[in-house]
Structure formats: C-alpha cells, structure tokens
Amino acid sequence: MYFIIKTVRSTKDDYLKEDNHIVSTVLSFRVADAMPEDVGQGYVRIDNAEMDKLEVIMGDIVEIQGRKTTVAKVVPCFANFKNQNIVQMESIIRENAGVGIDERVTLKKAVRQAAQTVILSPLDVTIDFSDAQDIKHLERVLNGLPVFTGDRVKVSLAGARSQYFTVIGTAPQGPVLINAATKLKVTKSDASEDRSYRASYEDVGGLDKELQRVREMVELPLKYQEVFFQLGVDAPKGVLLYGPPGTGKTLMARAVASETNATFLHVNGPEIINKFYGESEARLREIFETAQRRAPAIIFIDEIDAIAPKRTDVIGDVEKRVVAQLLALMDGLKSRGQVIVIGATNVPDMVDPALRRPGRFDRELSINPPDMSGRLRILKIHTRSMSIDQSVDLEKLAHMTHGFVGADLAILCKEAGMNAVRRLLPEIDFTAGIRDDDLAKLKVTMDDFYTAFREVEPTATREFFSDRPNVKWEQVGGMSDIKDKLKSLVEMPLQYPELFKQAQHNMPKGIMLTGRPGTGKTLIVKALAGSSGAHFISVDGATLNSRWIGEAEKGLRMIFKRAKQIAPCILFFDEIDAFAPVRNAAERGGADRLVSQLLLELDSLMDSANVIVVAATNRPDMVDPALMRPGRFDFIVELPLPNKEERMEIFKIHTAKLSLADDVDLKYLAAATDGVAGSDIEAICKHASMSALKRLVSQTRSLAEMSAGYKVLNEDFGYGLRQVINR
Numbered sequence: 001m002y003f004i005i006k007t008v009r010s011t012k013d014d015y016l017k018e019d020n021h022i023v024s025t026v027l028s029f030r031v032a033d034a035m036p037e038d039v040g041q042g043y044v045r046i047d048n049a050e051m052d053k054l055e056v057i058m059g060d061i062v063e064i065q066g067r068k069t070t071v072a073k074v075v076p077c078f079a080n081f082k083n084q085n086i087v088q089m090e091s092i093i094r095e096n097a098g099v100g101i102d103e104r105v106t107l108k109k110a111v112r113q114a115a116q117t118v119i120l121s122p123l124d125v126t127i128d129f130s131d132a133q134d135i136k137h138l139e140r141v142l143n144g145l146p147v148f149t150g151d152r153v154k155v156s157l158a159g160a161r162s163q164y165f166t167v168i169g170t171a172p173q174g175p176v177l178i179n180a181a182t183k184l185k186v187t188k189s190d191a192s193e194d195r196s197y198r199a200s201y202e203d204v205g206g207l208d209k210e211l212q213r214v215r216e217m218v219e220l221p222l223k224y225q226e227v228f229f230q231l232g233v234d235a236p237k238g239v240l241l242y243g244p245p246g247t248g249k250t251l252m253a254r255a256v257a258s259e260t261n262a263t264f265l266h267v268n269g270p271e272i273i274n275k276f277y278g279e280s281e282a283r284l285r286e287i288f289e290t291a292q293r294r295a296p297a298i299i300f301i302d303e304i305d306a307i308a309p310k311r312t313d314v315i316g317d318v319e320k321r322v323v324a325q326l327l328a329l330m331d332g333l334k335s336r337g338q339v340i341v342i343g344a345t346n347v348p349d350m351v352d353p354a355l356r357r358p359g360r361f362d363r364e365l366s367i368n369p370p371d372m373s374g375r376l377r378i379l380k381i382h383t384r385s386m387s388i389d390q391s392v393d394l395e396k397l398a399h400m401t402h403g404f405v406g407a408d409l410a411i412l413c414k415e416a417g418m419n420a421v422r423r424l425l426p427e428i429d430f431t432a433g434i435r436d437d438d439l440a441k442l443k444v445t446m447d448d449f450y451t452a453f454r455e456v457e458p459t460a461t462r463e464f465f466s467d468r469p470n471v472k473w474e475q476v477g478g479m480s481d482i483k484d485k486l487k488s489l490v491e492m493p494l495q496y497p498e499l500f501k502q503a504q505h506n507m508p509k510g511i512m513l514t515g516r517p518g519t520g521k522t523l524i525v526k527a528l529a530g531s532s533g534a535h536f537i538s539v540d541g542a543t544l545n546s547r548w549i550g551e552a553e554k555g556l557r558m559i560f561k562r563a564k565q566i567a568p569c570i571l572f573f574d575e576i577d578a579f580a581p582v583r584n585a586a587e588r589g590g591a592d593r594l595v596s597q598l599l600l601e602l603d604s605l606m607d608s609a610n611v612i613v614v615a616a617t618n619r620p621d622m623v624d625p626a627l628m629r630p631g632r633f634d635f636i637v638e639l640p641l642p643n644k645e646e647r648m649e650i651f652k653i654h655t656a657k658l659s660l661a662d663d664v665d666l667k668y669l670a671a672a673t674d675g676v677a678g679s680d681i682e683a684i685c686k687h688a689s690m691s692a693l694k695r696l697v698s699q700t701r702s703l704a705e706m707s708a709g710y711k712v713l714n715e716d717f718g719y720g721l722r723q724v725i726n727r
Contacts, residue, residue, distance in 0.1 A: 025054055026108045029087035031066075031099050033201045036380035038090060040154065042145045043073035045088040046107070051076060056109050061146045061175055063110040064089075067098030071110055071146045071175035091200030091259065096151045100223065100259055101201065101215075115176035118147060119169040119185045135184055142178045149173070156385055199254040205381045205406065206374020207248055210367055211255075214239060217363055218256045218340050222296040225338065236362040238330060238341040240304070240355075242348040243367030244565065246407025246459045249344040252367070253300045256342075263297035265290065272307045273318060280307075280318060281325040288329045288339065296338040304343035305350040313350075323352050330360045369405045369535075369566045372398050378406050382413040383444075391446040402535050403458035403566065415452035420444045471526040477653045477678060478646025479520065482637060486511070486524065489635065490612055491532045494568050508634035509605050510613040512576070512627075514620045515639030518679030521616035524639070525572050528614070534568040539579075553597040560601045560611070567610035576615035577622040595624050602632045641677055644670050650678050654685040655712075663714040672721060680724050687720035688712050 027050055038045070044062070051074060056062060062074045064087075072093050081088065087105065089097075099105055120138070141155050151167045168187070170176045178184075204211055221228065221235030228235045241249040257264035265287055274280045291297035301307070308323045330341060343361060345351060355361055370378060376398035383394065401409060424442050473483060493500045493507040500507075513521040529536035539559055563569040573579055580595045605611055615633065617623055627633055642650060648670040655666070673681060692712045 070096035205377035206370030477650030518677030
C-alpha cells in the first residue's frame, strides 16, 4: 500500500529544504530481518517497483519512520522477496527506528547531504578514543554510512569485540552521510550499557522455523499482552529448548531477549546449588523476584537438568527441594506477571516430569542440527567479518559439513582463520613490527578451510559418525536400473516433499541390499547419501557390543533418536546379519534382545520422521525373517555381478586418473573379467598401477624422469589380472 502526503515546512522538517508545494511519496512496509551478508552494511532492501514509487535509486537515502526516526541507504531486494510489501533491515536499524520484526514502518526519500561533523558517544565507559589512530579507524569504517541524531552505530574495532556508539550531534542537522571529509569527534561516555552479549535474529542461522515458534511464545506475551487479555486466555509462560550441544539454544534465547528489549537473566544450573540448607531455594526466589521487578523479563535457565533432575533418580535432598521450589515459582499462587522462563537442556529425559507439563513449560521445542541451506546461512554469518579470498566457496563447504551444528561451523571458521595466520607468521619480521602490507596479504583461502575441515569433528554425530558422504553417482559404475530405483525411493521424496505428501506416498522405512561381496553395496549407499544431501550414520557393530545387559539396546535407541534429530538421515547397517541373526529359541542371549530392539525401533519410525534404514548383507538367509517383511524392510534389492558393458564402465572410472599407454585395451579387459565383481576390477587397476611404479623405479633414477615416464602398460594390467583372478 502507499499514499501521498504534502509536507508542510516546520522546525522539525527544516532539514528537508522543501517548499510548501513539494509533494513527497510515503510508503508503508512490513519489517523483515536482513540476510546475513547485509549485516553491518547500513542499508535496507525493498522491491524495485516500490523504489520507483519513492523516486529513489540504488544508494539513495530514505527516512524510516517507526516509533522513532532514522535513515538508511536503499538497495533492491532479491527476486524471492518481491511483491511482498516488506523492507529488510538489520537489527541496529530496527533499533534506531524503534520497531521489531513484522511491525510496520513508513519510508520516504530524504535529502542527501554530506556530514561536516559527527559527534559520537561510546556506550562503554571503558573505551578511550584519545588516540588519533582509533579515530582514523572509525572514519574508515563509518565512511559512506548515513546517520541521524540519536542513532546507534555498531563498529567492529581491531583486536576487540564490536562496540556501540550513539550519534549525539551532527552538522548540518538532519540525516547526513559520512564521507572522507567528515570530522569525527568522540566524547567520553556518561552512561554504561552492557551490550557484550547482545544478539540479533541475524546472528541465528538455520533455525527459522524454531525461531518463529519461540518468537510466538516470547515476543507476543511481552510486547502485545492486550491481545491475550482481549481473547481471555493466559499467555504462555515457559518454553523448553532441547537438542544436541552447539545447535544454538542459548544464542536463540539471547536474540529473543535483545529484540524484545526485555531484561535477560541468565541462570547456570550448577550456580544455584549450595551446600547450606535453604540457600539454593533462596537464590531461585531472588532471581524470580528480580525478574518481576524488572519486567518484562526473560529467565534463561541453561542446563536445567542440573537443577531439576528426576526426583525419583536422585539421592540427595538438596536437588529435590530445588525442584519443588522451581515448581512453586513457575505456577504458584502468585502470578509471575510479564516473566517468561526459557529452559535449555541436551537431555530432556533427565528433567523432572512435573516441569514438563503445560502451565510450567507450555511448549517443548527440539533444536536440531541444520540442513544444507541452514549450514550455508550459518557460514555466511561467521564469515561476514572475515577477510576471505575469492577461492572460498561457501556452498561447497555447506555441502561438505554434514552433521555439523552451529558451534562446529563457528570453530571451523576460526580454525581456517588460524591457518591463515600460521601461513603469514614466517613472513613477518617481528623486530620491525607488522606492516600494513603484511596485513593486506592476510586472507582466508579455501585451502585453509580444507585444512580446518580435517581437524574439526562434527558434534551431532560424533559418537556414531564414520564417514562423510562425498561419493557421487558418477563414481558408481553400472547398475543403472538399481540406481534409478534407489533415487525414486529416497531422493525424490526428499526433493519434492509436497508432491509426495499430496499423493500420500511416503519414504520406505527400510531398504535391504543383498549380493555377493564386492558388488558395490556400501558404495551405492554412500552415493545415495551424498547425492540426496541427507545425513549419513554408519552403525558399527563394535559400538553396540557391550558386556553389560541392556547397554547394546540402549545404544541402538540412542542411534535412532539421534537420526530423528538430524533428519533427513540415512541409517546404514553394514553386514546386518551380524546385528540381527536368526533368533534361536534354544540359545537366548544378547543377540535376541538386540534383534527385538531393532524390530521395535523400525516399527516406531513414523512416516514423517524422514529417517530411512538401509542394510547390506551377502547372507540374507542368516537375517532374522521378522526384519524381511514389508513395513520394516519394504524393499529388498539384489545387486548382481556386472555385465560386460558395466565392467567397461567400472574400468573407465578406476582408470580415469591413470596415465594409460596406447596398448591398453579396456574392451579386452572388460571381456576378460567375466564373473568378476566391481571391487575386483578396482583391485586389478591398483595392482596394474603398482606394477608400473615398480618398473619405473627400477629403470630410472631421478624423480623428474619418473614423473615424465609414468605410464601403465598392457602388461601391467596382465599382472593385475593374474593377481586377482587366480588368487
């Protein structure tokens, strides 16, 4: 929507320098959060059509009117945000305009005028900007930023965390644009505000749905309580966040508190417990009383399982009293007012059941590891302030980092930065100091990320994760019918979920691959996981075996639980005949219990879980028959030995990186390997390559001659055939 108003000259609008007859176009927009790469740029995004109505072009300054007035540069939005009547702005601009997400603001064109002087006041009293070098850094960082008196600006200072300043005066008055000629003055702060833990919605990546639900639970009761009064219902009072470590539970709570301008009280579970009688309960009461005095407030209890464990499982009296006190505070006779409690835990099953009922924690929200698009957004967040080289491909990194949570991706970026620093250290002469030329060369490259990737292990699947699915379908020779069948069974439901939901067709619960050893069962599963973008958990029998009764079944439950948390996920049981052999009534033991647990987990997999179990065996007769029925393993796919054309394709795959001599005839080799499996063909190629290397080392002496003369001859493949076929 838009409307036209006539602006009348007044003291407030003198800076616009408008005549009484000049007409300004004012448009109304709904506020949306900015994209990660836009944070810190000082501009807002709107539709091209709306820019034409405002008579502005890219880079012009617009005045934003919410509860307060501010200014920003305007740029066009991307195609997927067109025709939605939204303006995308980052948190610092939303704060300057006095609005939140989904609220409305008006925009109109502002007169561009260069700033002669801008006076800034730091919010942190510990900052001293008497050094001229610091002022130069501020001028360089703020160059090109439009500001308005009363705005707050965020500056990333070298060697320190981000600092916030308030614009307390400009010359001339009104909206101004800082340029290279602008003189900056920094006064001493007369007030201190702790913004070290301030977070915004742009800092939370890959959790859009979860963040939206938390906002419904927290923002609405704190900002629009009259809505609930009108409806005649009580506002929600608590939400429990659970999920693997590092997924962003604490960060989400901080972002919501910052965006709502609520008092944020962070409570660490172990800090509450005190050895003196009654001290722990008094500390809890004090926290809730503080929150009520400073309402609206959010009490965030991290690791809530430490202070509210199941009372039936603990022996100590202190924990039971603390749980009882927390229950009384959360729904006692006295109303809590505008106080919302957010709890976070990695093990929700350890929390006392009395806390997990409506009225205390009204909603429980699972915070799962991010998918590929979520990982890309998180990588953009953590690299937006990094000096990265053009070789860095964030999309490729997002594809590579299966099973990584937000904390893993943050440490990946930090490790990549450390690798860049290590590369620069030998070139620095520390006696002369670090020159600007040395700093200009300091960029994080893709190789730095590759090195960091080898060092960082994913948190979400650390105890089960065995291999990252980087195999593609092109690396699997032959079996075109089987590959098409598996793609239709697994990939298509993941790529087109709405279509399959409309057709009421779900992914199969289980697929079993059978066939002779070496036919490619494990390889085809890895290719399936790599091409579908699903997480991949390979279950090793050694991780489940235990001397204690019940431990193996518990481990299997945890594997299925983790698979559901990181869905979509492929659970791969290689050699499943070792996990689930035919049960024998005469020999009851641990194997029978494990088979029963596996049957139970397969039956309890819901259609919406997005978890598919893939098993492989070369002895299907040894697998318990209860697993082989539809509803558990719905499809049993047998992998045959490759025919001549398929063997030819496999030879091409394994010789693609070999330097072959002209006398090598792959067609002859494919014909000579009748009845040979794909793994045997790979072994033939490896033996041939090794034979060529041995011959080369015995005939030449210099490394240059070896590199130039390396060729795999036909006789080398003959040696490989004899080694594999005749063994």
